[in-house]
Amino acid sequence: DGGITQSPKYLFRKEGQNVTLSCEQNLNHDAMYWYRQDPGQGLRLIYYSQIVNDFQKGDIAEGYSVSREKKESFPLTVTSAQKNPTAFYLCASSLGGTGQGRAFFGQGTRLTVV
Amino acid sequence: GENVEQHPSTLSVQEGDSAVIKCTYSDSASNYFPWYKQELGKGPQLIIDIRSNVGEKKDQRIAVTLNKTAKHFSLHITETQPEDSAVYFCAASPTLRRALTFGSGTRLQVQP
Numbered sequence: 001d002g003g004i005t006q007s008p009k010y011l012f013r014k015e016g017q018n019v020t021l022s023c024e025q026n027l028n029h030d031a032m033y034w035y036r037q038d039p040g041q042g043l044r045l046i047y048y049s050q051i052v053n054d055f056q057k058g059d060i061a062e063g064y065s066v067s068r069e070k071k072e073s074f075p076l077t078v079t080s081a082q083k084n085p086t087a088f089y090l091c092a093s094s095l096g097g098t099g100q101g102r103a104f105f106g107q108g109t110r111l112t113v114v
Numbered sequence: 115g116e117n118v119e120q121h122p123s124t125l126s127v128q129e130g131d132s133a134v135i136k137c138t139y140s141d142s143a144s145n146y147f148p149w150y151k152q153e154l155g156k157g158p159q160l161i162i163d164i165r166s167n168v169g170e171k172k173d174q175r176i177a178v179t180l181n182k183t184a185k186h187f188s189l190h191i192t193e194t195q196p197e198d199s200a201v202y203f204c205a206a207s208p209t210l211r212r213a214l215t216f217g218s219g220t221r222l223q224v225q226p
Contacts, residue, residue: 033213042218050212090157105157
């Protein structure tokens with residue numbers, strides 16, 4: 001069953017804690033992306049990676065970190081520096097690193113700070 | 115950078131009517147424009163896309179048109195059905211950043 005898997009589906013974090021969201025794809029896609037979605041709003045780009053061992057900041061990278069050690073994995077860490085981390089986080093991937101190939105999304109992780 | 119504006123933010127139609135959602139973009143060099151459908155609590159699903167060398171593309175009840183001169187593109191859904199109710203997002207691929215920039219979304223409600 002090919003696709004993009006995000007885990008966990010729901011995540012609760014205490015203030016001051018770091019938390020890591022998982023994103024795995026078995027589509028053999030080169031590029032992977034992380035977006036944040038707040039209620040009633042569009043998707044904002046956090047980080048993206050066009051190739052293994054390389055990634056770039058998006059529009060709202062502050063308080064987040066990523067790694068791309070394997071082609072199929074692009075984990076996102078929400079650090080304690082992120083002032084308002086409660087949101088719906090979406091991971092996507094696309095074939096090729098141009099940003100102009102079809103991007104497919106996972107089912108998201110809903111993070112709540114308690 | 116790229117800026118994508120999407121209108122309307124909400125749209126209510128009767129079942130069987132047509133729905134049109136419009137987007138404008140700022141980067142004249144953008145050349146890839148996908149549309150996504152997002153159901154509640156799920157990730158966005160790609161429903162149709164168009165590249166700048168094409169003016170129109172159809173797939174059954176949905177179509178997308180692109181006007182590069184005016185820098186706008188539109189999603190057309192004909193013969194709407196209740197299962198079309200969802201949030202729809204347009205996006206554009208800017209040249210300086212290799213990732214999609216999204217519009218703010220349109221909540222479509224199809225009344226039975």
